Amino acid sequence: xxLYGLENLPYGVFxxxxxxxxxxxxxGSSVLDLSRAEADEQILAxxxxxxPTLNVLMSLGRPQRAAVRAQVVELAGAGxxxxxPLADAxxxxxxxxxxxxxxYSSEHHAVxxxxxxxxxxxxxxxxxxxxxxxxxxxxxxVVVSGVPIRRPxxxxxxxxxxxxxxxxxxAEIGFVVGVPGSRIRTGEFADHVFGVVLVNDWSARDIQAFxxxxxxxxxxxxxxxxxxxxVVPLDAFAPVPPPVQDPVPLDYLLPPGSGLDIALTVDxxxxxxxxxxxxxxxxxxxxxxxxxxxxxxxxxxGDLFASGTVSGPDRATQAGSFLELTRNGAEPxxxxxxxxxxxxxxxDTVTIRATATGIAGGRIGLGSVTGTVVA
Amino acid sequence: xxLYGLENLPYGVFxxxxxxxxxxxxxGSSVLDLSRAEADEQILAxxxxxxPTLNVLMSLGRPQRAAVRAQVVELAGAGxxxxxPLADAxxxxxxxxxxxxxxYSSEHHAVxxxxxxxxxxxxxxxxxxxxxxxxxxxxxxVVVSGVPIRRPxxxxxxxxxxxxxxxxxxAEIGFVVGVPGSRIRTGEFADHVFGVVLVNDWSARDIQAFxxxxxxxxxxxxxxxxxxxxVVPLDAFAPVPPPVQDPVPLDYLLPPGSGLDIALTVDxxxxxxxxxxxxxxxxxxxxxxxxxxxxxxxxxxGDLFASGTVSGPDRATQAGSFLELTRNGAEPxxxxxxxxxxxxxxxDTVTIRATATGIAGGRIGLGSVTGTVVA
Numbered sequence: 001x002x003l004y005g006l007e008n009l010p011y012g013v014f015x016x017x018x019x020x021x022x023x024x025x026x027x028g029s030s031v032l033d034l035s036r037a038e039a040d041e042q043i044l045a046x047x048x049x050x051x052p053t054l055n056v057l058m059s060l061g062r063p064q065r066a067a068v069r070a071q072v073v074e075l076a077g078a079g080x081x082x083x084x085p086l087a088d089a090x091x092x093x094x095x096x097x098x099x100x101x102x103x104y105s106s107e108h109h110a111v112x113x114x115x116x117x118x119x120x121x122x123x124x125x126x127x128x129x130x131x132x133x134x135x136x137x138x139x140x141x142v143v144v145s146g147v148p149i150r151r152p153x154x155x156x157x158x159x160x161x162x163x164x165x166x167x168x169x170x171a172e173i174g175f176v177v178g179v180p181g182s183r184i185r186t187g188e189f190a191d192h193v194f195g196v197v198l199v200n201d202w203s204a205r206d207i208q209a210f211x212x213x214x215x216x217x218x219x220x221x222x223x224x225x226x227x228x229x230x231v232v233p234l235d236a237f238a239p240v241p242p243p244v245q246d247p248v249p250l251d252y253l254l255p256p257g258s259g260l261d262i263a264l265t266v267d268x269x270x271x272x273x274x275x276x277x278x279x280x281x282x283x284x285x286x287x288x289x290x291x292x293x294x295x296x297x298x299x300x301x302g303d304l305f306a307s308g309t310v311s312g313p314d315r316a317t318q319a320g321s322f323l324e325l326t327r328n329g330a331e332p333x334x335x336x337x338x339x340x341x342x343x344x345x346x347x348d349t350v351t352i353r354a355t356a357t358g359i360a361g362g363r364i365g366l367g368s369v370t371g372t373v374v375a
Numbered sequence: 376x377x378l379y380g381l382e383n384l385p386y387g388v389f390x391x392x393x394x395x396x397x398x399x400x401x402x403g404s405s406v407l408d409l410s411r412a413e414a415d416e417q418i419l420a421x422x423x424x425x426x427p428t429l430n431v432l433m434s435l436g437r438p439q440r441a442a443v444r445a446q447v448v449e450l451a452g453a454g455x456x457x458x459x460p461l462a463d464a465x466x467x468x469x470x471x472x473x474x475x476x477x478x479y480s481s482e483h484h485a486v487x488x489x490x491x492x493x494x495x496x497x498x499x500x501x502x503x504x505x506x507x508x509x510x511x512x513x514x515x516x517v518v519v520s521g522v523p524i525r526r527p528x529x530x531x532x533x534x535x536x537x538x539x540x541x542x543x544x545x546a547e548i549g550f551v552v553g554v555p556g557s558r559i560r561t562g563e564f565a566d567h568v569f570g571v572v573l574v575n576d577w578s579a580r581d582i583q584a585f586x587x588x589x590x591x592x593x594x595x596x597x598x599x600x601x602x603x604x605x606v607v608p609l610d611a612f613a614p615v616p617p618p619v620q621d622p623v624p625l626d627y628l629l630p631p632g633s634g635l636d637i638a639l640t641v642d643x644x645x646x647x648x649x650x651x652x653x654x655x656x657x658x659x660x661x662x663x664x665x666x667x668x669x670x671x672x673x674x675x676x677g678d679l680f681a682s683g684t685v686s687g688p689d690r691a692t693q694a695g696s697f698l699e700l701t702r703n704g705a706e707p708x709x710x711x712x713x714x715x716x717x718x719x720x721x722x723d724t725v726t727i728r729a730t731a732t733g734i735a736g737g738r739i740g741l742g743s744v745t746g747t748v749v750a
Contacts, residue, residue: 099515104590118589125588130533135590136511136597140474140675152670158505161625207670213500214493215479215510216591219670222511250536295527295582295594300515 002028003365006077007358009069010230010367011054011195014089021052021092026230026367027076030083034072037081043071054095054231058178058194059301065178065194069233091229093144094197095176098302100139100225101292102172102201105132105283109311112324117209129247132283132291134305137201138222142304145198145228145369151346152223154207164204166329167344167373170309171266171320171352172199173278175285176231177303184293186257189286190234192299196260198228198352198369199306205323205343227304228369236364237262238357242284249287252294257286261357262366264310266320269349271335276310276320278354346375378740379403381452382733384444385605385742386429386570389464396427396467401605401742402451405458409447412456418446429470429606433553433569434676440553440569444608466604468519469572470551473677475514475600476667477547477576480507480658484686487699492584504622507658507666509680512576513597517679520573520603520744526721527598529582539579541704542719542748545684546641546695546727547574548653550660551606552678559668561632564661565609567674571635573603573727573744574681580698580718602679603744611739612636613732617659624662627669632661636732637741639685641695644724646710651685651695653729721750 004010009025011034022035038049045068048057057068075081104110107124114123127133153163178194201221208220239258249256262278288305312318319325322343326332329342344350351370358364379385384400386409397410413424420443423432432443450456479485482499489498502508526538553569576596583595614633624631637653663680687693694700697718701707704717719725726745733739 099513126533127530127585127588131530131586133586133590133593135593136513138474138511138672139514140678141672150671152672154670155502155506155625158501159622159625161627204670210502211506211508212589212591213502214587214591215508216587216589218508218510219666219672222667223671247534250530250534252536291594292597295529295579295598296525297513297516297527297594297597303515 003355003363004028006073007360007362008232008236008364009072009076010232011057011094012230013053013092013094014084015092016084016088023049023051023054023057025072025076026086029086031086031089032076032081032083037075042075042080043068055302058095058176061179062191091144093142093227094229094231096302097139097142097304098300100137100142101134101303101305102137102308103132103134103283103288103306104308105281105288106308106311106320107282108280108313109309109320109324112311112315112319116323116328132288134288134292135216137225139304141222142225142227145226145371147226147371148374149202149224149371150374152204152207152219154204154219155210156206157210164206165343166205168203168205168322169266169350170201170203171264171276172201172306172309173262174199174227174304174306177299178301180298180300182293182296182298184289186253186255186286186290189257189289192289193234193285195231195233196237196366197231198354198366200226200350200352200369200371201306202226202371203321226369226371228367230367232364232366236358238359238361240279240357243280243282245282252290253287257284259284262354263356264352264354267351268333268341269335270337273333274317274319274325276318277312278307278310280312281307281310344373346373348373377403378730378738381448382735382737383607383611383739384447384451385607386432386469387605388428388467388469389459390467391459391463398424398426398429398432400447400451401461404461406461406464407451407456407458412450417450417455418443430677433470433551436554437566466519468517468602469604469606471677472514472517472679473675475512475517476509476680477512477683478507478509478658478663478681479683480656480663481683481686481695482657483655483688484684484695484699487686487690487694491698491703507663509663509667510591512600514679516597517600517602520601520746522601522746523749524577524599524601524746525749527579527582527594529579529594530585531581532585539581540718541580543578543580543697544641544725545576545578546639546651547576547681547684548637549574549602549679549681552674553676555673555675557668557671557673559664561628561630561661561665564632564664567664568609568660570606570608571612571741572606573729573741575601575725575727575744575746576681577601577746578696601744601746603742605742607739607741611733613734613736615654615732618655618657620657627665628662632659634659637729638731639727639729642726643708643716644710644712648708649692649694649700651693652687653682653685655687656682656685719748721748723748
């Protein structure tokens with residue numbers, strides 16, 4: 001059973017040798033050319049598919065989006081669309097990122113990090129179970145999977161400058177806003193969110209540790225954030241019940257909305273070091289969006305908000321960051337080649353993959369997000 | 376002596392009844408229509424002036440920008456450009472904001488806030504004199520002066536939801552990036568920065584206080600940030616020596632670059648409550664940009680970075696926020712109508728104005744940024 005069948009058909013932007021950027025969907029190991037399909041009047045989408053990014057398509061209301069989707073599914077099923085082998089396609093950042101927001105919604109991650117970084121305090125901050133904590137990141141440094149990650153330099157302590165010695169990953173799930181809005185209720189989530197991507201929020205722990213009080217993460221995070229090239233439509237996912245929330249959240253965070261049964265894997269070079277489960281995230285994406293906009297702030301087409309690091313209860317096998325996995329370097333991991341790592345070495349490649357339970361009950365793929373560290 | 380003479384000529388975007396957005400410069404109490412001047416081939420700017428925003432103009436390299444400027448100055452001086460009375464012009468957000476970053480570079484402000492909010496800790500965080508602390512804000516909610524500010528709601532404490540009761544301002548100076556770059560040396564500042572705006576970073580102190588640990592300000596700041604409609608070219612300002620920095624900053628923050636002699640005023644309704652001096656800011660804008668990009672992060676055309684609240688040494692007359700001015704509400708201020716205020720009431724209007732020492736030695740105006748609070 002393919003992970004990229006008709007029930008998935010994630011959207012992306014591709015080009016072939018020397019060509020312009022075109023919108024396509026992935027079917028199996030091919031890209032189906034939707035820009036050409038609209039140019040040939042196989043699909044009517046008002047020009048939304050003849051664009052170099054997904055933004056216009058994403059901005060369509062849910063009914064119009066569904067109408068486009070129905071045509072794509074029908075034509076793809078009939079084998080009527082031009083197929084380009086994935087191997088011949090270059091994949092690009094699929095959408096122009098407006099604002100980028102990062103949440104902190106895994107209780108296991110927050111507890112792990114609190115114990116490691118703030119051992120003298122309660123593991124969870126006092127506000128953590130009352131609201132989905134988040135912060136704004138740098139949208140201009142969001143890059144597509146495959147772009148090399150240059151090791152950042154910065155202040156590693158008072159008067160100490162140099163390349164980060166504790167370069168880390170954060171395995172996350174990102175949600176891409178299509179339809180603008182403000183004060184979005186949890187029940188309106190699917191009217192505004194277009195789809196789902198994989199996110200690696202690269203993090204320099206030493207830079208972060210010195211800078212983050214009192215204004216939060218800044219240069220320790222802003223050098224690069226990688227996203228997968230395929231945006232899986234929200235409607236392709238089966239909803240799952242979220243965890244019980246105690247205390248009961250305030251009204252604007254209710255009903256909580258659904259979780260998503262996404263299974264992530266993290267490969268450090270050739271070694272699978274972790275398999276974080278998204279289904280156990282404490283705050284749901286609908287609650288994140290409701291919180292983000294409850295103060296009156298608007299979201300725009302192209303806004304990306306990420307879940308925060310996805311970590312499961314077993315730190316040794318389900319951590320979404322190496323900070324947790326190696327307990328801040330105290331417990332290095334051994335890779336398949338026999339070498340050990342506390343944090344990322346130059347030349348290391350990290351690949352995050354994921355599959356999910358689809359709306360039809362089978363598994364669907366989210367592709368991968370990968371990056372190699374360069375000096 | 377006018378504040379808006381030929382040595383100033385700030386850029387903006389305006390429209391007249393029913394018309395499209397056009398680029399202009401302010402001269403006295405008129406707007407000179409540069410879009411029309413380029414359409415009529417009075418000015419050659421490669422199309423940069425026939426745009427609905429300043430972004431293309433800002434993206435020009437310094438020599439090209441100077442060449443456009445020279446033509447504008449000559450034609451404006453000759454009275455050869457079409458003048459629209461300011462009273463007939465609607466002023467718009469002058470540029471599309473890419474990323475918005477906010478610094479925290481006034482020592483007086485940081486000390487005041489530290490004493491008020493963290494009385495059990497040293498007034499300055501340990502990293503404060505080592506780096507210009509900053510964080511990313513929400514670029515999608517940057518609005519032009521005059522847009523009403525809707526009072527935000529949010530979590531004011533554990534389980535407490537409602538409209539902010541401690542709505543505040545932050546009087547700041549903003550710098551607008553024209554030419555993209557990364558790892559920008561302090562000496563390259565003027566190659567990348569196009570100009571200067573006034574910023575009011577509206578802040579809900581109660582929302583901020585409950586949410587900000589450990590990820591920094593988020594919903595307490597993200598509902599609205601107002602900027603002045605006129606972007607004063609960087610070259611119009613006289614450089615002034617920055618304050619002595621002790622300890623000496625790391626190499627990448629040296630030489631420190633210039634300060635700017637900008638005098639701000641803050642009017643709360645009809646009462647002038649503060650006059651913050653920008654010349655005393657601890658970190659310079661060149662150091663802010665060097666820090667922002669030293670980790671490899673790029674800046675793009677349209678990036679806005681603000682100084683952080685500008686406060687002088689006299690808290691009673693030079694505070695850039697009402698948190699400081701009223702000592703977190705403990706010392707309300709009396710307005711001209713006899714009423715008193717701790718924080719902003721619905722219907723209140725705050726107007727920040729500024730003038731600066733220009734490159735020719737006279738004063739130049741930065742215009743104003745104003746906003747009225749609505750329920």
